[in-house]
Amino acid sequence: MEKEHLIEIENVTKSYVKDCPVIENLSLSIERGEFLTLLGPSGCGKTTILRMLGGFETPTEGRILLEGQDISLMPPNLRPINTVFQKYALFPFLNVYDNIAFGLKQKKMPKDLIRTKVENVLEIVDLEGFEKRQISTLSGGQQQRVAIARAIVNEPQILLLDEPLGALDYKMRQEMQLELRSMHSELGITFVYVTHDQQEALTMSDRVVVLADGIIQQADTPENIYRKPSNIFVADFIGVSNIFNGFVTGSNRATFLSKEWKCYHDQAQGHKINAMIRPENVRLVESEKGHLVGKVISTMFIGNTYETTVAVGKNEITAYSEELLENESEIGIKIKPENIHIMPFDMSINRFVGNLNEDLQIVLEDIVFSPDISKVIPGAYNDGTTWRSAEKKPLLLKGKKIEVFFDPADVKLSDDEAEGEVVGNIASVIYIGDHYVYIVRSENDWDYYVDDEWLWNVGDRVSIVIPKEKIRYKMV
Amino acid sequence: MRLLRKHLGIPYGIFLGLFVVLPLIIVTYYAFTNGQGQPTMENFLDFFSNPKTLGTLLYSLMVSAVTTFFCLLIAYPTAYILSKGSFSGHAFILMLVIMPMWINFTLRLTALKEVLDFVEGNLALHPFMNTIIGQVYDFLPFMILPIYNSMEKMDGALLEAARDLGASQISVIIRVMLPLTAPGIISGITMVLLPAMTNYVVLDMLYNSTFIMGSLIGSYFSSYDWHNGSMVSATLLLFIVIVSWISSRFAEAKQEKEGGNVI
Numbered sequence: 001m002e003k004e005h006l007i008e009i010e011n012v013t014k015s016y017v018k019d020c021p022v023i024e025n026l027s028l029s030i031e032r033g034e035f036l037t038l039l040g041p042s043g044c045g046k047t048t049i050l051r052m053l054g055g056f057e058t059p060t061e062g063r064i065l066l067e068g069q070d071i072s073l074m075p076p077n078l079r080p081i082n083t084v085f086q087k088y089a090l091f092p093f094l095n096v097y098d099n100i101a102f103g104l105k106q107k108k109m110p111k112d113l114i115r116t117k118v119e120n121v122l123e124i125v126d127l128e129g130f131e132k133r134q135i136s137t138l139s140g141g142q143q144q145r146v147a148i149a150r151a152i153v154n155e156p157q158i159l160l161l162d163e164p165l166g167a168l169d170y171k172m173r174q175e176m177q178l179e180l181r182s183m184h185s186e187l188g189i190t191f192v193y194v195t196h197d198q199q200e201a202l203t204m205s206d207r208v209v210v211l212a213d214g215i216i217q218q219a220d221t222p223e224n225i226y227r228k229p230s231n232i233f234v235a236d237f238i239g240v241s242n243i244f245n246g247f248v249t250g251s252n253r254a255t256f257l258s259k260e261w262k263c264y265h266d267q268a269q270g271h272k273i274n275a276m277i278r279p280e281n282v283r284l285v286e287s288e289k290g291h292l293v294g295k296v297i298s299t300m301f302i303g304n305t306y307e308t309t310v311a312v313g314k315n316e317i318t319a320y321s322e323e324l325l326e327n328e329s330e331i332g333i334k335i336k337p338e339n340i341h342i343m344p345f346d347m348s349i350n351r352f353v354g355n356l357n358e359d360l361q362i363v364l365e366d367i368v369f370s371p372d373i374s375k376v377i378p379g380a381y382n383d384g385t386t387w388r389s390a391e392k393k394p395l396l397l398k399g400k401k402i403e404v405f406f407d408p409a410d411v412k413l414s415d416d417e418a419e420g421e422v423v424g425n426i427a428s429v430i431y432i433g434d435h436y437v438y439i440v441r442s443e444n445d446w447d448y449y450v451d452d453e454w455l456w457n458v459g460d461r462v463s464i465v466i467p468k469e470k471i472r473y474k475m476v
Numbered sequence: 477m478r479l480l481r482k483h484l485g486i487p488y489g490i491f492l493g494l495f496v497v498l499p500l501i502i503v504t505y506y507a508f509t510n511g512q513g514q515p516t517m518e519n520f521l522d523f524f525s526n527p528k529t530l531g532t533l534l535y536s537l538m539v540s541a542v543t544t545f546f547c548l549l550i551a552y553p554t555a556y557i558l559s560k561g562s563f564s565g566h567a568f569i570l571m572l573v574i575m576p577m578w579i580n581f582t583l584r585l586t587a588l589k590e591v592l593d594f595v596e597g598n599l600a601l602h603p604f605m606n607t608i609i610g611q612v613y614d615f616l617p618f619m620i621l622p623i624y625n626s627m628e629k630m631d632g633a634l635l636e637a638a639r640d641l642g643a644s645q646i647s648v649i650i651r652v653m654l655p656l657t658a659p660g661i662i663s664g665i666t667m668v669l670l671p672a673m674t675n676y677v678v679l680d681m682l683y684n685s686t687f688i689m690g691s692l693i694g695s696y697f698s699s700y701d702w703h704n705g706s707m708v709s710a711t712l713l714l715f716i717v718i719v720s721w722i723s724s725r726f727a728e729a730k731q732e733k734e735g736g737n738v739i
Contacts, residue, residue, distance in 0.1 A: 076639040093655040103641035266562035
C-alpha cells in the first residue's frame, strides 16, 4: 500500500510573544496509522504542536493540512481529532458512561447506538461494568482508561495523547505502555504521543521526533534515534552516552581520545567530528588487552549492572560492567568499530553558556557579553533601579544562566588585532563551495567558527569581529 | 483550673445562647401565644387565611425571585470575564465589584434614587421596576463573588475537552460550565433569594408602598404586636431552613459525586 501523509505540518511558526517563537519554521508529515512520538525536554514546544493539531492554538505562520485540506483555523469541535489530556480532564459531574458518551451525544447519535459503542469501547479499555461509577471513585489508572475510551469512542482519524502516563506510578505506566501499543495496532488510528520520557518514546513508537527549542533535531525510528543520533543534543538526551571531540583522519578512520580508531562514517578528511559510544558498547577488559588503558574512578550499582566511570587522560568514559570494580584499578577499554557513531561537528552556530554577574554581563575567558535584558526576557523593563518582568515582579538576574549564540556567517575575520573582540589563530580551514569555514582557536583554547569569503592560512593570527546586534541571548 | 482547649469555646457558647438560641425561643414563644399568654395557632391561621397577608407573601416571593433572576443574569457573565479574562484590568474590575460593599447600602440607595429620579422623572411611575433595580444593585456582589469563586476553581482543560469532543461554544457553557459552577450558583442564589424577601428598606426608600415580608414584620413590631411579628418571623425562618436544607442536600450530593469541596 502506498503510504499517504495524513497530516502535513508546513513551515509552522508559533509565537505567543511577538518575535519570540516557541516553534520555529517546523515542517513534519504524519503518516496514516503510525504511532508518532514528540519527544523533548519541557519547554521544547512539543505540547504546543499537539495543541495546534487539536485546534486549541493556531499557527502564527505556516499551515497544517489534514488529507490535503488546510485545517489551521478549524475549531477543535469540527476536527476529526480527539485528545487524551494530561490530567485526563474527565467531567466530574458525569459518571463513566456519560463521560464516554459525551462526544457521541454531541453528534446526536441514536441512544441505542451510543450504548453499543460505549459498551464496546469499555471492553477495549478493560472497564466492563464500570458504567455507573463516579469519576472520583476511580483510581488514576482507571481514570486514564476512561479518558482513552472517551476519545477513541468517537473514532477519530488521529488520537493525540499529551503525556498521558505522567501521573501514573512506574509499574502502572509500563502496563499502560503495552496496552496503548496494542490498542494502537487493534484500532488502526494514528497516534500522536507527547512525552519527555525517552524510554517511553523508544518502546512505544514507530517514529520518534526529537525536539529542542521548537526545532526538530531528528525524526526517525527508535533504533536509529538511539544508535545513530544526528547530533550531540539527541545523543545526550536519549539514554546515556559518551561523546568525544575529534577529527576525521582517513576513510573509516577518526582520531579522538588521543588515538586513531577504525569506525564507519562518510565525513571528509580533516573535518571536526563528535564520536559517540553507548556505555553498553564499551567493553572493560584486562589492561593489556584493551585499545586504551584507563583508571576506574567510580562504580555505582544501578539495578541490573554497575555503572563504571573510567578516566582516560582528561576524558571520562562511562561503561556498564557485571562486576564491581575497585576504584583506582587499571582497566583496558575495547570498542568495536561498528559501535562508534560519528556525527558531524556542529559548526553552524557559535554557542557559549555563562552566568550573569552583578553588572548583568556574562564574563567568559575571552569576551565579556553585555546582553540587553529586555530582549532576553520578553516584556522585561527597568524601572530605574531594578529589572522587572512583564508582570511587574522584580527579576533576580544575578547568577542566571544565559546562552549566547552568534551565527558564523555574521562574524568577520580581520588582521587588525584591535578591530575584533577576540584574537586567535586559525586552527582549520574547510572550503565549502563559495566560502571558507574557519575554526579560530583563542589563546584560552576556545574555538570560534567563522564563515569568511577570503582565504586565510592555518596558523594566521586574526581577530574576530562580532557585530553586537547579531548576538542572540537566551535564558537557560 | 487548667485552661483546656475546649474552654476557649465558652465565650462563643455564651454568645450563641444569648443572641441566637434565646431570641429563637422568644420568637417561637410569642408566635404560638396570644395576648393573654395562652398557647394558640390562631396567629398562623389568621396569616394564611387572610388574602392580604398572603398577597404580601406572594409579592415578596416574586420580588426576590425576579431580583435573583436578574442578579444571576448579570453576575454569571461578569464572573466569567473576571475569572478568565486575559485583560490586565481584571483586578481593578473585581475591586469595583467589591468596593460598594464597604459603603452603607442606604447611602448607595440614596444615590441610586437620585439617578432614577433624573432618568424617569417621577419615581412613583414604576415602583416595581425601581424596586428590582434597587434590589439587584444591592445584592449583585453577593451573587458575583461565589460564582467568581467557583469559576476560578474551574479546570480550563475540561472546557477544552468538551470542545475536543465536538461541543460547540454554547454547548460547552450549558453542558460543562454550568454544572461545574453549580455550587457557586446555588450559594449565590441562597445569599440573594432569602435576604431579598425582607429587604423592605429598598421599597421604602424608592417609594414603593407595597408591603413585603420585611415591611410586615417591621410594622407589626412598631405597633407592639409581638405575637404577629414573631409569627411572620417564624414563618420566614421555616422557609429559610427549608431552602438551606435543600441547597445543602444538593451540595452534598455534588460533593459525593466529585469528591471535591463546595463553597
